[in-house]
Amino acid sequence: MSNIKGIIFDLDGVLLSTDRFHFLAWKKLADRMGITFTEKDNERLRGVSRMESLEIVLSLSEKPLTLSEEEKIALATEKNDCYREYLKTLTPADVADEVRETLAELRKKGYPLAVGSSSKNTRFILSQTELTDAFDAIADGNDIKNSKPDPEVFLKAAALIGTAPENCAVIEDAEAGLEAANRGGMLSVAYASAVDCPLGKVKLHKFSDLVNMF
Numbered sequence: 001m002s003n004i005k006g007i008i009f010d011l012d013g014v015l016l017s018t019d020r021f022h023f024l025a026w027k028k029l030a031d032r033m034g035i036t037f038t039e040k041d042n043e044r045l046r047g048v049s050r051m052e053s054l055e056i057v058l059s060l061s062e063k064p065l066t067l068s069e070e071e072k073i074a075l076a077t078e079k080n081d082c083y084r085e086y087l088k089t090l091t092p093a094d095v096a097d098e099v100r101e102t103l104a105e106l107r108k109k110g111y112p113l114a115v116g117s118s119s120k121n122t123r124f125i126l127s128q129t130e131l132t133d134a135f136d137a138i139a140d141g142n143d144i145k146n147s148k149p150d151p152e153v154f155l156k157a158a159a160l161i162g163t164a165p166e167n168c169a170v171i172e173d174a175e176a177g178l179e180a181a182n183r184g185g186m187l188s189v190a191y192a193s194a195v196d197c198p199l200g201k202v203k204l205h206k207f208s209d210l211v212n213m214f
């Protein structure tokens with residue numbers, strides 16, 4: 001793995017987790033619409049874009065729903081407004097010391113580091129947790145047309161750190177993200193909830209193991 005020269009990190013579920021906030025915000029919307037939405041259902045939304053997540057939530061409705069594009073955008077905005085209220089409660093303490101120390105070590109070793117996330121709230125989350133300066137580049141949901149499993153966000157991140165895709169490793173906690181990394185020609189590293197996903201080329205059991213992995 002000595003060909004790895006740059007490292008791209010997924011945000012949610014890798015650098016920190018806002019799963020609970022996503023769940024509470026989607027559940028509030030689902031409750032209002034009479035849709036049953038469980039934590040198990042929430043797991044299907046991991047790494048999936050906001051509008052695709054909305055489609056999954058709506059598909060759980062027992063009564064048929066016919067919604068216009070405008071109505072769907074309004075529902076996604078309602079969920080996001082609620083989610084952002086939760087995000088405002090994030091502080092630097094929501095990022096594990098192990099994560100901060102590992103990022104600093106990797107930088108010291110000379111690896112350019114990037115974030116590659118589907119979330120349009122990436123910059124807000126990084127700012128709330130004072131993690132922005134740990135990275136050389138950020139590519140997120142605002143910068144792309146196609147969400148994971150399309151490799152666009154990772155290709156953008158690789159370009160921003162000036163590293164060829166085949167020389168990049170991608171650390172991911174979602175199947176869609178691992179597929180995106182593979183399709184982009186990068187080394188997919190499966191972590192946390194995706195650690196046993198067969199799409200991962202390498203498993204990462206402990207975040208700090210990254211220091212000696214490449």
Ligand code: B16
Nearest residue numbers: 011012045047048050117118119120
């Ligand atoms: P937003 P990641 C993803 O972040 C989350 O895993 C996923 O649950 C969420 O729907 C998606 O971001 C979009 O987020 O609504 O904030 O734009 O894992 O790619 O960092």
Ligand code: MG
Nearest residue numbers: 010012013173
């Ligand atoms: Mg993720």
